[in-house]
Amino acid sequence: MNGTIIAQNLGKRYKYYNSQRPATIMEAALSGFKFMQSVQKFWAVKDVTIEIAPGEMLGIIGKNGAGKSTLLQLLGGVIQPDEGQVMIAGRIGALLDLAAGFHSDLTGRENIYVTAISAGLTRREVTQRLDKIIAFTELENFIHLPLRTYSTGMMMRLAFSVAVHTDPQVMLVDEFLSVGDLAFQTKCLNRISELKAQGCAIALVSHSPDQIKSLCNKALWLSRGQMAAYGDPETVIQQYVDAMRLETRKRTPTSHPSVKTVSGFELKVNKNRFGSLEAEVLSLQIQTPNQDSVVETYGGRPLRLLIDYVAHSPVESPIFGISISDTKGVNCYQTNTSLADVALPTILGQGRIALEIECPNLETGQYFIDVGIYEKDWSYSYDFHWQVYPIIIQRSNTLVSASSPSQKWELLSV
Structure with missing residues (x-):
């Protein structure tokens, strides 16, 4: 069924290397390849199993370094898992990295064509939607300038507008809505809600418990790469907040x-x-x-x-x-x-x-x-x-x- 995200026993492992690891082959040879081996391995994501049906939104919350971005990259196929599998049905609209798919020397208009065609539209389809994409960005006066002249907020507007105008059946959003002004953030949230109502399956990383409770059907709390809680947003967020209160009491001076x-x-x-x-x-x-x-x-x-x-x-x-x-x-x-x-x-x-x-x-x-x-x-x-x-x-x-x-x-x- 189009608009479905399924991940089963997902895991991604990375290696730590010695801080003295040689930067070049020459340095490695002179040291006798002494510091080339990894010191240890760690799991950025471990044993994560989720399912997002058409018209559902999963909110993902957790501390920095909990594995939220890694999980979205696994779902989007940007990186491959070391364990488990991902099954995605439908066209993906991914907002994982502001710079992804953009070319700094091309104009905003040219970048719309490049990224939209890469997302699966034909050139004719992009041309038919171009005015709507540009109007949504509110960057009409800057669309003919090279992207290197854009601010971070302007690039976010461009990337978001392209993503939501490519008929995505699956959306992956990584803290994207923390960039830009409040009015445009509200506009983006409204558009995401529209996509959800149209049957799009959405995974949203957010630091806002209130945002997840108001927007999402499910919530996932990640802690050190693992599922601390998964299910009803009210329940998951309450568990997350309770853990914060416990941590606060531990840190409060005697x-x-x-x-x-x-x-x-x-x-x-x-x-x-x-x-x-x-x-x-x-x-x-x-x-x-x-x-x-x-x-x-x-x-x-x-x-x-x-x-x-x-x-x-x-x-x-x-x-x-x-x-x-x-x-x-x-x-x-x-x-x-x-x-x-x-x-x-x-x-x-x-x-x-x-x-x-x-x-x-x-x-x-x-x-x-x-x-x-x-x-x-x-x-x-x-x-x-x-x-x-x-x-x-x-x-x-x-x-x-x-x-x-x-x-x-x-x-x-x-």
Whole structure:
């Protein structure tokens, strides 16, 4: 059946070589070929069995180095397995490498022809679809320029547009949607959803648990190349998040000076503060858009949350998040920069990030705004403050969404 991906007991093994391995034949001969042998072997992917039917999407999640990209390369036939087998039925649209299939000296238009024909279209079919492909990229003013003048985001637009206009029955997407602006990312996600509805089988690597839960029928959590969990996205993601919480507790210092918040609460590690503290939340200010302090508000009213932080060493692509919990600790609402598709740069030293949001329309009562900084793969928390920033929320009589109010994240200083 076209639009099917099946992998059975898939495995890929690589070799480690000695750091003193000769770079040339001459160096090898002079050393008596002493360091030519591999030191050890490791499995990048081991015993992976999955099946994606037509119209299904598999979300693949895991830490960096877990084997996610290797698995997609195996599925796409870019590399061959050392164990197991892959069966793909249908035309493949693969977004595994921005540079794959592109020629830097050719124009964007010429590259469309080269990559689309390589994907299985005839020249006539490419010509018939050319205007649609270019329009989707929104690069009309640059399409006649050589590719070497394109930014990474522009190349992503071109590659994605070609891939989704070649009638793929199978799509392999490797963290591609982390490149480019938010509006185009949303456009890409909408197009992927359309392909899924048309019967395309899709494998998507993502660092966003929320993205996988909202888009995918199945989820695979890879850990050190092996299947840690596979099946229902809600269940798999919960297991992944639980593992992150356990890792956070392991990394949280046993002792650390307590801190008083402006609201009078005392922050204590392993009580209401958890994380490695490589980066710390210094304060959370709850304000109106006019920068007046807020202790009470109504559902639907705008809030401005200012998070001051310090990173004691470079922290790559952190995730900032807030949640609202009631006095019993029940989580009523949450959001984060990953869910909002806001990619942050490496942070070091002190900085500030702001979130402008409509307050969720919850039942009248006291709540707490919880705040955290997380490792880019959600592996653990750098710092998480729980139930120390109180706010009273009055239920509004106007119709306001309790689950998805509008929001805007902004990095003010770094």
